[in-house]
Amino acid sequence: MRRLPLTLLAASLLLATGIASAATPTTIPATAVKTAERLRDKAMHDDTGYRIVESLTTEVGPRMAGSDADQRARDWAVAKFKALGYDKVYTEAVTYPLWERRSEHAAIVGPFAQPLVLSALGYSPGTPKGGLTAQVVKFDSLDALKAADPASVKGKIVYIGYRMQRAKDGHDYGMGSAVRTAGPPIAAAKGAAGYLLRSAGTDAHDRIAHTGVTGFRDPAKAIPAAALSNLDADQLERVLAYGKPVTLKLDLDCGVVGEYTGANVIGEITGRKHPDQVVAIGGHLDSWDPGTGAIDDGAGVAIAMAAGKLIRDLPQRPDRTIRVIAFANEEMGLWGGRAYADKHAGEVAKFQLGTESDFGAGPVWRMSASVKPEARKAIAQIAKVLAPIGVTYDAKKPGGGGSDLSQMHGKGMAALSLTQDGTHYFDWHHTANDTLDKIDPKELAQNVAVYAAFSYMAAQADGDFGSAPGAFANDGAGE
Template sequence: MRIHTAFALALLLTTGAQAADTESSATRIPDSAITQVTGLRERALKDDVAYAITEGLTSEIGARLAGSDNDLKARDWMIAKFKALGFDKVWSEEVSYPRWIRRSESAAVIEPFAQPLMVAALGNSAGTPKGGLETEVVRFESLAAMQAAPDYLVNRKIVYIANPGMQALKDGHDYGMAAQVRVSGPASAAAKGAIGFLMRSAGSDQNRIAHTGVTHFEDQAKAIPAAALSSPDADLLDHIFARGKPVKIHLDIDCGMDGSYTGANVIAEITGSSRPAEYFLTGGHLDSWDAGTGAIDDAAGVAITTAAAHLIGQLPQRPARSIRVVAFANEESGLFGGKAYAAQHHTEIGKAVLGAESDLGADRIYKLTATVKPEARAAIAQIAAAVKSLGVDYDAAAPGAGGSDLSAVHAVGMAGLSLHQDATRYFDWHHTANDTLDKVDLEQMRQNVAVYAIAMYLAASAEGDFGSAAGAFAKEADSD
C-alpha cells in the first residue's frame, strides 16, 4: 500500500512539474504590448499610406508582368518607396525564372455560326502557327471527363472544357477547382494529342472580359496554345454546341517563352529594439498580369503590409523583433519569389518567428487562422482578441500557411498566420483588365492595415516563439 501511495505521490509531483514546465515554456504576449495596440489601431484606421502606394504603383508603373520592362521599373520604384518611408534596411535578392511574353490573341467560331470570341492567352501558353489554327473543337463538361476520354476524340483538335462558372463567395473556395482546370488542363489535353485548349475563365463575373493566369507544362517543348474564354463567350459556345453540329474555331495567339530573366525580391526592414535578428515576415507580390494595372493583385497586398510596418516604425517604443516586408518577384507564374526566399533563408528559418502575406485584394479581413506550435496557441488567441473589435473572428481549428508566397517559406519551417480577406468581389476582377485602382475601397484597406499592424506588433513583441524551425511544419505543409 505504501508503494502505491509513493508512486501516486511521485506521479502527482511529476505531472505538476510537467504542467509548470509547459506553462513556463508557453509563448505569451506581455501586457505592455497589448496596451500599445489601441493607439496603433486608431492611427491605422486613418492612415492613407497603403492607398498612396497602391495608387503610385498603378499610376506610375501600371501592369508588372514578370520579366517585362515594368518589372524592373517596379523594383526601382519599390526600393525608392521603402527608403522614402524610412525603413532601416532596404535590399534586394535575385530571383531567376523563364520569361513568357504575350503579344496578341484572338478567336472566333467559324462553323456552324460565325461569332467572335473574347479570349486571353494563359501564361506559359505556346503560340499558334502564323495565321492561327482553324480546326474542330471537342467539348467536355469537366477536366476529369476530358482526361477519361479516348485519345482519338481529342487528337488534332482544340479541347474546350466548359467547367461551371465560379460563384462569388466570401472564402473564394470555387477558385481551387477552376484554377486546377487552368493549371493542368492544357498539358493533359496536349498529352492526348490536342493542338489547342480553351476553357471558361476562372472568375466569378459575367463581364465579357477573359481572365488570364498561369498554366503548367512539364516540358515546354510540348506546350500547346491555351486560352480562357470570358464567361459570356463560354455560354455562347455552349449554346452553339447545343445545336448538335460540329464546331470549328479559329484561334490565333502570338505569345511564348523568351529565354530566362533575373528579377529580384525587394526587401525592407524595421529593426527590432532588443532581438533584431529575429523578425515577423510579411509582404505581397510585386508582379502582376499584364491586362490591368495590378491594383488588387497585388499592389494592394504590398501596400497594406508596407503601411502596417511603417506605422510600427513610427512608434516611440518598437517591438523586440524586426518587421521584414518582402515585395516578392514573379508569384503569378509559379511562386518564384517565395521559393527563392525559402531556398536562400531555409537554414535560418527559425529567425522568421511568424509570417503573414496579403494577396487577396483589399477588402475586409474577417478571419484569422494559424499554424504554430501548441505552446504558442495562447499567444495567437491574444492576437485574435486584439483584432476582434475590427470584425475578425478566430478559427483555432483551421491551419494558416501565411499566404501565397509564404506557403513556400512555411513549407521549410516558418510558423504561419493567415489573415483571410473577404473574396466576394475579388474573383470578378482577378487576372483581368478590370484589376484597376477603382476596385480598392479605402475604408476596407485601412481595416487591413490595422489588422496587420496589430498582428505584426504583438507577434514581434511575444515572449517565446511560435515554433519556426527547419522542417517544423512539414506534415501540415504537405497537406496544404
Template sequence: MPRIVTLCVALALLPIGVRAVEPATATNIPQAAINAAGELRERALKDDVAYALVDDLTTRIGPRLAGGENDLAAREWMIAKFKALGFDKVWTEPVSYPKWVRRSESAAIVAPFAQSLAATALGYSAATPPGGLDAEVIGFDSLDAMKAAPDYQVKGKIVYLGIPRMRALSDGRDYGTGSTVRVTGPELAAAKGAAAFLLRSVGSDNNRLAHTGVTHFTDPAKAIPAAAISNPDADLLDNMLKLGTPVKLHLALDCGIEGSYNGANVIAEITGRSRPREYFLTGGHLDSWDLGTGAIDDGAGVAITTAAAHLIGQLRERPARSIRVVAFANEESGLFGGKAYATQNHNEIGKAILGAESDGGADRILKLTATVKPEARAAIGQIAAALAPLGIEYDANAPGSGGSDLSAVHAVGMAGLSLHQDTTRYFDWHHTANDTLDKIDPVQLRQNVAAYAVAMFLAASAEGDFGSAAGAFADDKGEH
C-alpha cells in the first residue's frame, strides 16, 4: 500500500477526539488584485468626484442638524447622488432619536467688568428661563476638582470648566479628554445643583468662535443649560476669575428637545462579482452640526467613501465581494445611525467582512491600524504595502474599530480597519461656524479617496476572511 494511503487510513481509524487539527488557513490577497489596486490608486489620485460631491452638498443643502429642516433634504440628495453615480442598489433603514433644536444663544459677563462672550449651546442642553439667567460663576480646572467641591458651593451658580486648550496634534489625542468633560460635565454639575454649565471649547484654535458638541443627561427632565465659549473668551474668563472678585454672568439659551424624530441611514452598494452577499462596509455620517456647512465633519467622509466605491464600480472586473456605503444618520448626538445599523444587521454580521468609516476631516491619511483575526494579519500587511506609496504607515500593534459609527458595528463582531487622518488642522474648525468648504484641500482629499479605494478593493478581493462573526471582537478595547 502506498505510504500516503496508509497515512490516510490510519487517520481515518483514529477516534474523532484525537484526529489531527487542520491548521487555520491564512487570508491572502491574490497578486492580480494587488496589481489592479496599483492602477486604481493612480486613477483615484486624479479623480475629483469627492470634491464635487462635498461642494454640492454644502452648497445645496448646507448644515444638516439631525432632525432639523435639512435632514430630509440631505437624505434625498444622498439617494439621488448614489443613483446618479451608478450604484447597483440604494435603500434606507430607519433611525429614531430625540429631536434637539437650537433657536438662539448669547452670553456675557456682567460683573466685575462687562464683556460679551462668543458662546454656543451644547447638544441636549436645556433652555434658560425666558430672558436668560444671571448667576455667579464658580470655576474649576478639571472634572475631578468639580466633583470634590461641596454641593453648597456649586448650588445656584454657573459652573465653568476652564480645561486646558487642546493642542493641535496630528493624532488629535487631546480631543478624547476634552470631549469627556463636555459630555459628562453638565450632568455632574446638575447633580450638585448648578444653575448652568459653561465649558472652554474643545478645540485647538484661537478664533473667537465657540465649538458645539453633544452632552448627555440620563434624565432629560433634569437637564440644565449647557454651553461652550470660544478659547479667547475662556482666557478672558480665566483672567477675570483670577482677580478674586465674584464674576457674574448672563446666559440666554433658547434650545431643547422637542419630542422624537424618525430619520434614516441611506445605504448603497456596488455589487460584487462572485460573492455579492458579503461586503466591505464603509461610509461617513450625513448629519452635521448647524453652525457651519458640515464640509469636514462629515461631508468629506461621505464624499470620500462614495467616490472610492464609485471608482471600484467602474472597473472592468469588480472584486469578488460587494462594497456597501452608508451615509449614517445622527452621529453627532450619540452614534444613532451606527447603533441602528448594528442592531438591524447583527444577525448577519459575518457578511460584513471588514469595515472602515471616514470621519476625521479631509486632510491626508497618515496611518493604518486594524483589528482582525490572527490569520488575516498578513492580508492587512498586503493592504498596507499597497497604501505605502500614499505615505501611509502601518502600525500592526494598534487596534482599529473602523471609525465612529462603525465602532458600534465592530462591537457586535465586524472586523475593523482604521485609516487615521492628519487632524492637526481639523480641531481648529471642528463643530464651529468655520466648518466650510474652503477648508478642504483637493489634493489631500484625493489621497483619501485613493486610500479607501485601494483598501476596499483589496479586502473585497481577499481569499479568506478577516474574522467577522457575532461577538468576535468582544474583548477589543478599541482605539486609543
C-alpha cells in the first residue's frame, strides 16, 4: 500500500477529527442534570423572585423610559444585583428619543355628546392648541384601512375596531399590536388628521385604556394617535351604528422632546471554566406609566435575577457565565435590545443559549428552541427536567429568545422560547391595572425554577448550541 506523506497524513487525520467533532452531539452531564433537578425543586418553594418584583414595584413603581423613575430604576437594579451576590455588575448606555405624556382627553361632540376614556400612544404628537375636532371614519381591520381611498380618510379621525380575543399563547396580540403600530402611519400617509383604535387588550369590564407604542419614526409625519378603552370603543361603535356623521374632539398633550440616554443594567455570575462564554437571560426594566409595571416586565426582571441568584448559591460556580440583562426601553421599540445586539454582535459565537421573560408571570407551559441539530439531545435533556413542573417541549417550533434577546437571536444566538400562560395577560397589559396583585407567587416561582434549571444545564453542557453569525436567519422564529 502506498504510504501518504507525513504532512498529508496529519492533515487527513485532522480533517477526519474535525468532521467527527462537528457531528458530536451536545449533551449535559448526568451530574449537571441532577443539580438542575435540585435547583428546580428548590426554586419551586423559594420566594426570591416575588420579593424582587415586590421591591421593584414598591420602591420604584412605574418606570417610563426617560422619566425621573428611569434613573431610579437603574440605581435599584445595580443595588439589587449586588445585594443578590452577582460578582460583576455594570451598565451599557442606550440612547433613544424621549417621548412624554402630559395629558389626554377625548369626547364625542355629535350627534350624542359625551366624554371618552383613552390613552395617548407612544410617539404620538400632541393635537393643536384647543384640540382636534373632526369626523370619525371607521374600519373593521387594518387591511380595510390599507385598501381605503385616501379621499375617504383625508382630514378625518380614523378608527379601527379590531377586538382581541383571549388565548393561552396570546397569539391575537399579533394583529392587535399591528393595528396599534402600523395603523397610525398608514392613516397619516392617507391624509388622516388623527387615529384611534380599540385598545389592544382582552378585558371586557374595565373602563381603562391600553397604551403602547406606534410605528411613527419621523415626528414630521406623525398624527395624534390614541387607544380607546374597550368599553368606550363599544360606545363609539354604537353611536356610529346610527348612521349619522360622528364628530369627535381629541385633545392630547404629548410628544417627542429630544433624546435621552439610559442604560441596560447587567449582572453576571462568572463562569468557573469558560468565563467568556455566556448564558443570557433577562427582562426589560422599563414599563408604561399608568400601572406599576408588575407583569410587564417587573416579573421578567425578577425571574431572571432570582434564577441567577439560585445558581450563584450552589456550592460550585457554573462552568459558563450566567448573564442577566435588565433591558432599557423595550416598550418604545426594543431600544435596549437593539443596542445590546449591535454592541455584542461580534461576540455572538460566545453566547451559549439565551432567552428573555416578557409575557407576565403565568406558569411556563411550552418550550421551543432554535439550536443546531447536534444540540437537540441537550434540549431534550432540559425538557425532561422541566416536564415535571408542567413544561411541554415543542420540537417543531422555533425559539425566538423573547422580546429584547430576539435581537441577539437575529445576529445568530441560539435561543429558547419559554411561553407562559397568557390567558389573562392582555386584560392588564399596558394599563393602570398592571400591578403586583396580578402575580401569583407560586406561579412566579415556577418561572424561576424553569429559568434556573435551563440556565444551569446550558452552562454545564458538553458542547455548544450552535450560536454563530447568521446561524438562525431563516428559522422563522416569531416569539
